[in-house]
Amino acid sequence: MVFEHEGEHASQGAAISSIAAKIGCTPETLRGWVRQAERDQRKRPGPTTDEQERIKALEREVRELS
DSSP: OHHHHGGGSSSHHHHHHHHHHHHTSOHHHHHHHHHHHHHHTTSSSSOOHHHHHHHHHHHHHHHHHO
C-alpha cells in the first residue's frame, strides 16, 4: 500500500504516516514492515524474511546440538 501511494506524498515517510493512521497502527510499525518488504525485494541491504527464518532454524539446531 505504501509503495502504491508513495507518489501521492512528499516522501515515503509522509506516505507511511498517512497510511499508518488509516490502518490503525503506529508509523514506526508500518515503517518496519516497509523496510522488511524492501529487503525481501532486494531494494535494501539486509536479510530477507526467508533468510531470517533460516538463521533462526540454524540457531535452534545449534542450541539443540550443544
